[in-house]
Amino acid sequence: MSDASDPTGDRLPGREEEIRDIVERKGGVAPVRDEDGRYTVVGAASRETFANWLTPVGEHFVCHRNLVPEIDADSWTVSVAGPDGDLTLSMEDIREEFPTVAVAHTMECAGNNRGQHVPETSSVQWGCDAAGTAFWVGTPLSSVLRRVGVEEAGSRWLTAIGGDSPDDEAFARSVPLGKALDDCLLAYGMNGDPLPEEHGYPVRVVVPGWYGVNSVKWVEELRVTDGMVREGSLDRPGTHAYWQQEAYRIHPEGVTPEENDSVDDPDTWAQLESEAVDHPYTFDQNVMSIIGSPSGEESVTPRGDTVEVLGVAWAGDDRPTRVEISTDQGETWDDASLFGPDYDCAWRLFRYTWRPNPGEYTLYSRATDERGRTQPPTISDPEDWETALDDGEYPWNEGGYAANAYEPNGVDVVVSE
Structure with a gap:
């Protein structure tokens, strides 16, 4: 949103205290940067939250203005x-x-x-931590x-x-x-x-x-x-x-x-x-995926010769029908398998069996929904608003809303012997 036009733009006293209380009580969340101090915001503290289907209350993000x-x-x-x-x-x-x-x-x-x-x-500088x-x-x-x-x-x-x-x-x-x-x-x-x-x-x-x-x-x-x-x-x-x-x-x-x-x-x-609405409203969620494990927080040792890649994918009112994994920064892609609970309007788990050699990797996941819409790789430059979708990018927008690019959510993984 535009800070200049926010009618509630003054810093609220007690914000930091409320955030500290939530973090200490919930245990699995961390504060998110909001330099203006206008929101109570905490997000999942670890990517491992996104390796599980049900999000514990202690790991579920929080966001509110008042x-x-x-x-x-x-x-x-x-x-x-x-x-x-x-x-x-x-x-x-x-x-x-x-x-x-x-x-x-x-x-x-x-x-x-x-x-x-x-x-x-x-406003609030979320990573991919505001979902549960x-x-x-x-x-x-x-x-x-x-x-x-x-x-x-x-x-x-x-x-x-x-x-x-x-x-x-x-x-x-x-x-x-x-x-x-x-x-x-x-x-x-x-x-x-x-x-x-x-x-x-x-x-x-x-x-x-x-x-x-x-x-x-x-x-x-x-x-x-x-x-x-x-x-x-x-x-x-x-x-x-x-x-x-x-x-x-x-x-x-x-x-x-x-x-x-x-x-x-x-x-x-x-x-x-479409051209029916000049400036879209954020209602139904865009197709999205996150790798939860490996989390990138520590090196990975294969079991036998494999590493299991786990994550979640969702598409709002629609269903995610395909998830692909790249272990070479998007050069090639392999299909992951969807599994676990299958409810309307809730994410699906995915898994992929990876056979890596020791070394450093960047893993991407990209999901496709039942309408055939796939996550774009990047967010456009601001001046490319008009052509972003045609160029296969998500349009940079002033409020930073509804973005679902997969490259920024890549996870860097070190595979040990």
Whole structure:
């Protein structure tokens, strides 16, 4: 995002203290560079996180702008506005009056891989550490929305508003109502435990397969609307469209995107390829893969004459169908095997049996999704925005969003005798 236009751009006191507390409590995460101190951000501390299908809570990344609010779960309510009127739900109502489901979802920050942009963009300089897969437990949004008369989506949207914002600012995000009715949750559990406070306790929206910004934490209000949230559309004081209409949009440097009521296709890559939206919104995740083992943190000794390469691949609402491995910096490629749990909107494990000689190597992984879209090797130069996709590169963008190039995520490995 553009720091100059961020309405919440002042440094928040208490940020470093909150990050230290999360790192010490979780154990498997590390702080991520954010020189302006505007976000609470920690990412997976080791690549080994990405050699496993389920991400422990202690290794799952965290990202939010406002400090964790002080919560009294007994008094927390979620208001729901629909065509048949308004509904106010307590946490007991949400847990007891509706079905309970568990959904596997790979959560990825829209700014994951931002730190790979050259020149550097603004905000948090993530590597590939802002992704994790968990089981999210909660109430289907479809069940809640039926209570207020929502049976069909049409062209409408669902707007969620977080309860972590100051009075003059709202963190509001809109998703197509069809997606909300299909598989979204009001989640209050994570990996079998109550939702941790830094992940939105007592309740958050979870939008499977979509970038994490759409899964509003500490949710306190849901509204069925004719279009996406726009400035002035919520009938409340202050600003409330920034996080939908300006931030988390993909655009070249120096551009302020225009507001839109709707988009025809929420698939982020499809928006990049088409001319229907000038500056794409970060909704559905782009195809992506990460090698988790070898991690590059220590030398590798083959067992017999082989080394097992393990990692994860995902593609948002779509499925990863192929993963390839290169052990010679992209000169040649071999197919890895997908294995393990196979859930919609969650990553797949991959493995590759490698027979290396002693020496130094750089390993790459690249995934292809069911639509035939493959990770590009690099991120373009800023001036190549117009031609990046045609040239086989991911477009450098001012916010550093939705990048999925494979070369920056290569892992350097030393193979010993």
